[in-house]
Amino acid sequence: MPPLILLGLLGAAAYLGVQQMKKDAQRVTTRNRRAEMEARNRAHGTLVRGEDGVYRIERD
Numbered sequence: 001m002p003p004l005i006l007l008g009l010l011g012a013a014a015y016l017g018v019q020q021m022k023k024d025a026q027r028v029t030t031r032n033r034r035a036e037m038e039a040r041n042r043a044h045g046t047l048v049r050g051e052d053g054v055y056r057i058e059r060d
Helices: 002-041
Strands: 047-049 055-057
Antiparallel strands (some): 047 055
16 A cells, blocks of 8 residues: 555646646746847837836836
8 A cells, every 4th residue: 555655646746746847837938038139129128017017127
């Protein structure tokens, strides 16, 4: 029975690790695309409108 529990824990850890890697890869891809567009447009940053209506440079 203990090997089965250990196998289950390893499987859960592997699943959570893969999900975290997917999330990080998506974040990096988005950041790279934004940087590529900024370089193409010769911009110094991407502006986003805040809740107060003021445009500010987007933070990661």
